[in-house]
């Protein structure tokens with residue numbers, strides 16, 4: 001599989017069972033569709049994340065590294081984070097630097113849940129989901145995220 005941006009052959013990285021394809025040239029990363037889904041599952045209920053993950057959908061300038069079809073770009077949850085994804089759900093392309101912002105967004109989202117007076121139920125479900133946080137920890141780890149400095 002080659003980088004959708006510069007055609008460099010992607011290098012497979014393994015992180016405790018999660019496989020990520022990494023471009024050594026531009027430092028972008030390709031996540032299987034399933035993997036971002038798991039990350040999302042740690043912070044939101046299914047019906048909520050389905051409805052709100054994608055904003056400002058538009059054509060991407062990149063082609064899917066799996067099937068070669070032109071991808072679509074969207075903004076992640078109304079934050080100004082651009083992700084490219086395949087129409088056939090092959091995966092997500094994150095440019096270098098964007099991974100850290102995903103982690104930041106997750107943290108903000110947790111704080112938002114804490115603040116919301118009527119979010120007790122959501123918060124309870126969120127805490128329930130934290131029981132299975134291995135995937136999220138792994139993803140944060142692979143992108144160099146960790147405790148705030």
Ligand SMILES: [Zn+2]
Pocket residue numbers: 003004005006007008023024025026027028
């Ligand atoms: Zn690249």
Ligand SMILES: [Zn+2]
Pocket residue numbers: 064065066067068069086087088089090091
């Ligand atoms: Zn595809």
